[in-house]
Amino acid sequence: MTRNSLSEMESTGRVEQRNMRCGILHGAFFQMGTAFADPYAVVPLFLSGFTESRVLIGLIVSLIEAFTIVPQLGVSQRIRRNPGLARPIMLAGIWIRCGAWGIIALTTILVSNHMLWILVVFMLLVAVYSLGAGFAVLPFRRVISETITPEHRGTFFGGRLAAGGVLAALAGMVVKSILGNEGLTWPRNYGVLFAFSFISLAIAYIAMSCLRFPPKPATRSPHGLPPLREEIRNVWKAYPILRRLIGVRLLSGGLPLVLPFLTLYATKEVGIPLAWVGIFVTAQQMGAIFANVVWMPLGNRFGTRSVIRAGLGLAVVSLAIIAAFESAVALALAFALSGGARSAIKVGFSGYVLELGTPEIRPLLFALEGTLLMPLYFMPLLGGFLADALGYRPLVLLGGVLLLGALVLARTLCEPRRADPSCGPCVASEDLR
DSSP: OOOHHHHHHHHHHHHHHHHHHHHHHHHHHHHHOOOOOOTTTTTHHHTTTTTOOOOHHHHHHHHHHHHHGGTTTHHHHHHHHHHGHHHHHHHHHHHHHHHHHHHHHHHHHHHHHTHHHHHHHHHHHHHHHHHHHHHHHHHHHHHHHHHSOOOHHHHHHHHHHHHHHHHHHHHHHHHHHHHTTTTOOHHHHHHHHHHHHHHHHHHHHHHTTOOOOOOOOOSSOSSSSOOOHHHHHHHHOTTTTHHHHHHHHHTTTHHHHHHHGGGHHHIIOOOOOTTTTHEEEEEEHHHHHHHHHHHHHHHHHHHHHHHHHHHHHHHHHHHHHHHHHHHHHHHHHHHHHHHHHHHHEEEEEEEHHHHHHHHHTHHHHHHHHHHTHHHHTHHHHHHHHHHHHHHHHHHHHHHHHHHHHHHHHTTOOOOOGTTGGGOOOOHHHHOOO
């Protein structure tokens, strides 16, 4: 082996170590920021001060992720034509998100009670916040796929969730303290939580800004790419596993169908005190922490498919507990199990797509998957319709049925780690070995 080859390997190793550290730090504080303003626990309660319509609440919760799909196909083609644009596009996206959430926090703290225009401003800023993610997510996934080797990705994603779970559990205790403080009235109590969320996001995005992109992309796309429609058609034929994967992802929407309405159900129908919401958030994060002790070695040893299956099974159990019991302790247990399920689903699906295809085609794979998953992002809206029309218990039962369907279909997924030809013409374990 030549001296230049050794030097290149050492440099690659340093980049991987740096990006592991920065990526885990980003994931930890991002998860903490999300816990202060949890879209499935805190935000619905904040919105219930403006409206009793669970449809409207579900719509706004849906917007937190729905707009991420809008720019992704365009961004994927742009960074494949000019890989050097990946970093500036990512930076623009994350700081737009941070600024939008800062304005939300400031507005919520300063305004008077029950001013309806706040709800309109909140919806618009949430849309901007979501749109920023659409610009940032593909460059982020690209740098991870090019600098973190497959055998370390389980540790990477699991480490992000484990470290984030610890910080988010602490955030849950802060949520409990603030929402249980009678001196802080609505909406300023939520404004304080949103401010903590903004600070955590700023730290997360500083860490994300320190990610080091490879000086040269692993493969450089030709300047004359075919039309986007033709590329999509070719990818759809070359990777038939995408059809099953998208089917599993859509059916896994049984969890976000139900989760945004659990705190409303607990506080308004079961009569559980508001301070318990912080305990629910903490339980959810602690569930993710303990589950990651399993997900990391499971993903590293057996592949991401096994993590997906385990997460779906855990989600089914969590909804079964909600359907069977009506107590604060049972709901806390269900939140803990759903936290473990959400972490597994997130680690599993993210890792699965990262192991499909070549580095240059992965941005398009992610963008195509994200675009086709549009119905998944509106599951909270559907949940709002069903909760208004049928009540909470039928909603939980339907969510469980969808998750069972996802679990059955997940058994048909191939395993990219084993170079299974049904996964496509080239898998990550081959091109990054």
